[in-house]
Amino acid sequence: AQSVSQHNHHVILSEAASLELGCNYSYGGTVNLFWYVQYPGQHLQLLLKYFSGDPLVKGIKGFEAEFIKSKFSFNLRKPSVQWSDTAEYFCAVKAGSSASKIIFGSGTRLSIRP
């Protein structure tokens, strides 16, 4: 069965630091990949997605992610974080063109020190 791993459970950074959150999935075929953000007390919102094409994907609020097929990874990056980036970040995968399920990782809580 497909699975998604987010190894960083809680990341603490200072403002202006660079960010990289890891996401690995277990599926060898075609995948759709997503990063969602959940700000405190809110529902999930899409940051970016990858379906095909350029493996470097640009999202909202300065976030980007790179799909590396050989590593089964889709890491999220931001060159300079802001206090307002404090949130929980979820990686999600839809494995296979005929799959119905979108499976989420356990999430990474990001805390930014002002």
Add this chain to the structure above:
Amino acid sequence: TAGITQAPTSQILAAGRSMTLRCTQDMRHNAMYWYRQDLGLGLRLIHYSNTAGTTGKGEVPDGYSVSRANTDDFPLTLASAVPSQTSVYFCASRLDRDVGELFFGEGSRLTVL
């Protein structure tokens, strides 16, 4: 505004009672999903529906049932609630099984005592 509406926002329920969480979307999306969110476990898929009239089991379907009588509504029913079903429940929709991203509702916080 257009989107997904969930009700109730919050509910406290005695163990053994039944409960239906309601979800309605006005985007004419074909695919709909129910997830539960628990600390340290992220979101886990309970049930899904690719189109009206069809449903499927997700990662954690036991103790839950769904129906999809029409495109807009996708209620989630707990027939006999247990404390382990205490969670925040999110309904989501997608244009189609293979198209687009998930849009989420605001969530329903359920506490089973």
